[in-house]
Amino acid sequence: MPKSRSSLLTRRGLIAAGGALGLVAALTACGGSDSAKDGSGDKGTGGAAAWSFKDDMGKDVTAKSTPKNIVAFTGTAAALYDYGVGVKGVFGPTKTADGKADVQAGSMDVSKVEIIGNVYDEFNVEKYASLQPDLLVTNTWEKDSYWYLPEASKDKILKLAPAAAIGVGGDVTMDKALARTADLAKSLGADLNDKKTVDAKARFEAASAKLREATKANPGIKVLVGSGAADLFYVSTPATSADLKYFQSLGVEFVTPDKVEGGFFESLSWENAGKYQADVILLDNRTGTLQPEELKAKPTWAEMPAVKAGQITPRVTEPIYSYEKCAQIVEELTKAVQNAKKVS
Known part of the structure; x- marks a missing residue:
C-alpha cells in the first residue's frame, strides 16, 4: 500500500468502541444475509431480489437485496459517486483541517455524508453501527487487508455488515481496478451505458x-x-x-x-x-x-x-x-x- 498518513502525521488514539459491542448482535441482521445469491431466484424481504458480488479477496459478498445504506472508504465512495451510486457514510481522508473537501473526496459533497473517521486508524464503530449499514466498501492493497479499517476494531466492524474490497495493489493494474469498480457500481444500480460513463x-x-x-x-x-x-x-x-x-x-x-x-x-x-x-x-x-x-x-x-x-x-x-x-x-x-x- 502507499505510505499511510499514520507515518506522515502523528497517529490519533484509537476510537474507543466499547459501546459498539452491544450493537453488533442487534445490527448484524441489518447487514444482509450470508446465504443470499444474486441471480439464484431467491428473494429477500419484501420480494426484492437477492444481491451478491464476488470481491477481489475472492469472497462472495451477499445481501438479501441490493444494498442502499452503503459506507465506503472515501476514495471508493468518490468513484461510486461518479457512477451515480451514493453512500451514507465514509471513512478515510474526507475533510482538510480548514473544513474543505480532501483531494480523495473527488466530486462528492462531503457535507452530505456521515464521516466515520477522517484519518488513518480512526473509525467510530458506534457511529457506523447507527447508520444501519447494508454494505461496507473499501480497497485492498495486500492479501486479506481492508484499506483504512483499523486493526484494533476490524473484527467488530466486519460483524456489522457485509464488506467488499476492490484490489488496487499487487498484480492489479489501473485498467483492471477501473473495470472492477465499475462492476461493483453496476451491481449497486449504476447504468454503465449512461452517456457520461x-x-x-x-x-x-x-x-x-x-x-x-x-x-x-x-x-x-x-x-x-x-x-x-x-x-x-x-x-x-x-x-x-x-x-x-x-x-x-x-x-x-x-x-x-x-x-x-x-x-x-x-x-x-x-x-x-x-x-x-x-x-x-x-x-x-x-x-x-x-x-x-x-x-x-x-x-x-x-x-x-x-x-x-x-x-x-x-x-x-x-x-x-x-x-x-x-x-x-x-x-x-x-x-x-x-x-x-x-x-x-
Whole structure:
C-alpha cells in the first residue's frame, strides 16, 4: 500500500468502541444475509431480489437485496459517486483541517455524508453501527487487508455488515481496478451505458493511447515517484501499485528503488534524498505530505535535477477509480512526459 498518513502525521488514539459491542448482535441482521445469491431466484424481504458480488479477496459478498445504506472508504465512495451510486457514510481522508473537501473526496459533497473517521486508524464503530449499514466498501492493497479499517476494531466492524474490497495493489493494474469498480457500481444500480460513463471510458482509453505515444516520442525520460515527510523522502516502486504498473505498461520509465521496504517504497533520509536521479518527479499529492512550497526548505530537494528544471507533477497516490478521474490522471502524466527535457 502507499505510505499511510499514520507515518506522515502523528497517529490519533484509537476510537474507543466499547459501546459498539452491544450493537453488533442487534445490527448484524441489518447487514444482509450470508446465504443470499444474486441471480439464484431467491428473494429477500419484501420480494426484492437477492444481491451478491464476488470481491477481489475472492469472497462472495451477499445481501438479501441490493444494498442502499452503503459506507465506503472515501476514495471508493468518490468513484461510486461518479457512477451515480451514493453512500451514507465514509471513512478515510474526507475533510482538510480548514473544513474543505480532501483531494480523495473527488466530486462528492462531503457535507452530505456521515464521516466515520477522517484519518488513518480512526473509525467510530458506534457511529457506523447507527447508520444501519447494508454494505461496507473499501480497497485492498495486500492479501486479506481492508484499506483504512483499523486493526484494533476490524473484527467488530466486519460483524456489522457485509464488506467488499476492490484490489488496487499487487498484480492489479489501473485498467483492471477501473473495470472492477465499475462492476461493483453496476451491481449497486449504476447504468454503465449512461452517456457520461461511456464518454468517460472513451476519454480514459484515448488518454492511455496518447500516453503511449508520448513515451515513444520522448524516450529515455526517467520518472521518480516520491513522497515528502518531515524527516524522510519516500521513493516508490512501480511494481505494486495499480496506477504505476499501468503507466509502465504504456512505456513510462520509472526509477526503481533498490532497497524496497514492505514491497512499496524505499525510505531515504533527507541527506540522502538525491540518491536517485530523474527527469520528472511525480510527487504525492495527499493531505499530510509535503508539497513543493514546503519542500523548498530541504536543500537536497532543491538540488535535484528535476526540481531545478521545474519538472514536478502531482501524483494522485490513491486514485479515485472512475474512468472520469483516471482519465484526468493519465492526461496530466502525458503532459509531463511530453514537456519533459532530459536533465538526469
